[in-house]
Amino acid sequence: xxxxxxxxxxxxxxxxxxxxxxxxxxxxxxxxxxxxxxxxxxxxxxxxxxxxxxxxxxxxxxxxxxxxxxxxxxxxxxxxxxxxxxxxxxxxxxxxxxxxxxxxxxxxxxxxxxxxxxxxxxxxxxxxxxxxxxxxxxxxxxxxxxxxxxxxxxxxxxxxxxxxxxxxxxxxxxxxxxxxxxxxxxxxxxxxxxxxxxxxxxxxxxxxxxxxxxxxx
Amino acid sequence: xxxxxxxxxxxxxxxxxxxxxxxxxxxxxxxxxxxxxxxxxxxxxxxxxxxxxxxxxxxxxxxxxxxxxxxxxxxxxxxxxxxxxxxxxxxxxxxxxxx
Numbered sequence: 001x002x003x004x005x006x007x008x009x010x011x012x013x014x015x016x017x018x019x020x021x022x023x024x025x026x027x028x029x030x031x032x033x034x035x036x037x038x039x040x041x042x043x044x045x046x047x048x049x050x051x052x053x054x055x056x057x058x059x060x061x062x063x064x065x066x067x068x069x070x071x072x073x074x075x076x077x078x079x080x081x082x083x084x085x086x087x088x089x090x091x092x093x094x095x096x097x098x099x100x101x102x103x104x105x106x107x108x109x110x111x112x113x114x115x116x117x118x119x120x121x122x123x124x125x126x127x128x129x130x131x132x133x134x135x136x137x138x139x140x141x142x143x144x145x146x147x148x149x150x151x152x153x154x155x156x157x158x159x160x161x162x163x164x165x166x167x168x169x170x171x172x173x174x175x176x177x178x179x180x181x182x183x184x185x186x187x188x189x190x191x192x193x194x195x196x197x198x199x200x201x202x203x204x205x206x207x208x209x210x211x212x213x214x215x216x217x
Numbered sequence: 218x219x220x221x222x223x224x225x226x227x228x229x230x231x232x233x234x235x236x237x238x239x240x241x242x243x244x245x246x247x248x249x250x251x252x253x254x255x256x257x258x259x260x261x262x263x264x265x266x267x268x269x270x271x272x273x274x275x276x277x278x279x280x281x282x283x284x285x286x287x288x289x290x291x292x293x294x295x296x297x298x299x300x301x302x303x304x305x306x307x308x309x310x311x312x313x314x315x316x
Contacts, residue, residue: 006218010226017230017253021237026245033249036230040256047223047267052259052275059282064252064289071293072245075300087239095236102228107221114221119270130272131279139276146283153287160294163301 006046012039030068037061047118049126223264231257242307244299248292255285 016036020029037060044053106114124130135143234253241247259278266274299306 003218006222010222013226014229014233017233020246020249020253021233021240026243026249029246029249033252036253037256040230040260043223043226043260044263046218047263049263049266049275049278052263052278055279055282059286060252064286067289067293068245068249071296075245075296075306091236091239094239095232098235099229099232102232103225106224106228113268114224115219116268117218118220118267122270125270126266126272126275131275134272134276135279138273142276142280146280149287150283153290157290157294160291161297161301 002046005042009039009042009046012036013043026072027069030065030072033068034061034065037065047126048121051126051128051131054128220264220268223267224261227257227260227264229257230254230260242309244292244296244306244308247308248289248296251288251292252285255281 013036016032016039019032020036023029023032037056041053041056041061044056231254234250234257237250237253238247241250259281262274262278262281264274266272266278296306299311304311
């Protein structure tokens with residue numbers, strides 16, 4: 001039974017990974033990655049890593065993928081870019097060579113543990129209680145460091161993605177209405193003659209000093 | 218299932234991700250392929266934790282997930298900044314830093 005689930009999850013994970021690379025539209029790539037992550041969480045469950053599987057689904061397939069979807073929706077698909085001719089040939093070749101090399105290195109090493117089913121199962125292995133105990137005792141320093149890293153990343157993302165110079169040149173903050181107004185409804189500046197009324201000739205304007213703005217305020 | 222099967226799957230996922238980083242040019246997809254590589258490494262870490270019967274590898278996998286989340290946040294912030302400045306979203310065009 002566990003081998004059936006393993007093969008289903010493994011094929012799902014590898015198919016999702018291939019989909020991420022091959023699909024042209026980045027939005028579908030993100031969906032493929034979400035599928036890949038859920039399949040990987042099933043593999044984690046088979047390896048008795050309950051907490052890691054739950055964190056994978058909640059943090060990765062939930063939060064990070066939502067972030068990706070938002071950015072893809074904001075930026076758009078982009079052009080259908082084809083990579084350079086050299087990398088298009090050499091990239092898959094390099095990946096294939098790396099896969100063969102890794103498989104030889106791991107499976108041909110003759111390690112006894114690799115061909116076994118793993119250590120005998122201890123009840124409570126991989127539960128949140130055990131993981132939490134380890135995080136707060138042995139691995140307290142990496143735990144705190146990870147939280148500081150997340151804080152730095154959040155601040156850095158805000159600094160990188162904020163607006164720097166106000167509005168872009170072709171953006172308008174407010175729309176000015178140029179419809180004619182009834183009399184006696186102008187501003188105090190117009191009544192005092194500091195600013196021209198919408199329909200009037202500019203007050204005190206000479207021919208040598210044309211006032212460019214004719215629109216209403 | 219033997220641990221070697223899990224390690225084979227993790228190696229395949231890692232290599233697919235590495236090939237994707239080399240082949241694709243959209244920085245969003247490159248970030249996704251980086252996620253694939255990190256997930257392949259995570260799977261082998263969890264498999265080794267199962268092999269030894271200790272949870273240290275799972276701790277390592279969780280820390281890797283935290284680092285991946287931080288990397289994604291900064292990377293997507295960069296993509297949004299590139300888009301705001303009307304630059305092409307293409308890693309081959311963004312080569313001003315190569316000196």
